[in-house]
Amino acid sequence: MSDFPDLNINTDLARQILTGFIRSEITRMGFTRAVINLSGGLDSALSLYLAAEALGPKNVLALRLPYKTSSPDSLEHAQMVIDDTGVQSLTLEITPMVDPLIAAFPDMPNLRKGNIMARMRMIVLYDQTAAFNGLAVGTGNKTEILLGYSTLYGDSACAINPIGDLYKTQARQLSRAVGVPSAIIDKPPSADLWIGQTDEGELGYTYAEVDRLLFLLVDERYTPEECIEAGFAAGFVNGVVERIRRNQFKRVLPPIAKLSNRTIGYDFLYLRDWGT
């Protein structure tokens, strides 16, 4: 498999557009500030650097929300980002909020526990947006949105998402350009919901591989057959195609059953930026 296609981007242009997007979409809603859940990983670090540049570091609040099993590296890496950008920060352990629910179901599998942690972080994030008078800036990249590799109403919840049209490898390239520390860029991506979890271990393929496939399927509109002809294994292609389809529900608002002549979502159509 060659490196085709080339996913590299002009990072100056991306940075200019994405900081402009954050500034525009937050200020036109009547806010000047942003709150971001900082996991210690690359995506949230990138969103934070962009938000700090767009709004000024004093207008950005970074939250560190560890659970008792979270890797100490995650906390430390998040602190490096906070120190480097000069944003405001708050650290709050979610263990006492999460554990009572987990304790009620002794046989709870990791997936449910992970979802509870992700949703508890969302609750703290949205509470802090009210306390800090800011908007929640999202940290999901295009790869994880397409693969549905996120918790609905958990880590995917946000007011605006500056990095959702960047594949993971592109987010990594832009992270280098904006100055995210190399310790964060170079470590294996992980949701850090349980010990030893890594994205690539869980997904079963590397981001470098799947990003090239997604780029052909989505951006270049290749058919699955054409992707196989281009050199991707058939099982890999079909698995990814099915995964994209199965996770469409995470990418749309819940459908409303139509009864009237004018129904929200179908024929009541306004941009979010209506009037601003």
Next chain:
Amino acid sequence: MKLKIALAQISTRLGNVQLNLEKHLAYLGEAHSKGADLVVFPELSLTGYGLQDLTPAVACRPNADDPLFRPLLAASQQLDLVVGFVEEDVRNRFFISSAYLSRGQVLHVHRKVYLPTYGMFDEGRFFAWGDSVRAFDTRFGRMGMLICEDFWHASPSYLLWLDGADVMLFMSSSPSRGLGTAAQLGSARWVNHILRAYASQYTSFVLHTNRVGFEDGLNFWGGATVYDPNGDLLGEGPALEEALTLVNIDLNQLHRTRARLPLLRDERTALVQRELNRILSDSSNSSGR
């Protein structure tokens, strides 16, 4: 004749025509103070682009009775201007239109004839299709206007050329897309390829104003440009930022370029008509129709 063009690549408030009008008047004042003869605002400059169900609420009619057009017509006593708006016709159809105002009069209105309704675009759902492409006379010579998708197609600019337009005014709300490794976005690169090609092939002036700013996740790339009849870039606005870009053009360049390169003189319009009639009447061949 020399002419100072001002390309006003503004950002707009979505559906707030009053604030957008105030911005137009401020830019017109600035352009006038800098000696501009003609100011060109982008597509839908009075309303914003992603209107959807706001379309009927922001529609107007371009005449002196209209509260939006009255101050613009007054401003046109000092300098000519092109403004973009939603036009409602007498039968209550809504068009994406641009009006050329001069000396208190509406000289010409162009209704967008190609409404992109594919991919990220949904214009055909909310707007009626314009039905004519006409050049018109101004105090600076004969001009023509096209709106965004109109000039992505080859035929409208060709019609303007044959109808006598020596200055083509193109207005856009073109969203940024196609980020790669190049310093210019794919959409900007594509548009400027064809603008340069039109200027060269029609040996005419081509002016383009594209808006900037954000609407939800979309952003508009700006980068207004002026090409002369040789296809040379005379001036360019910045990417992604609001700007009033002033460019001097010398209409005598038409004389010099066309003396060297008589493409207009040699254009075989009767042949075009004959072949077009044959192609369109050939019921056995449905390609390209």
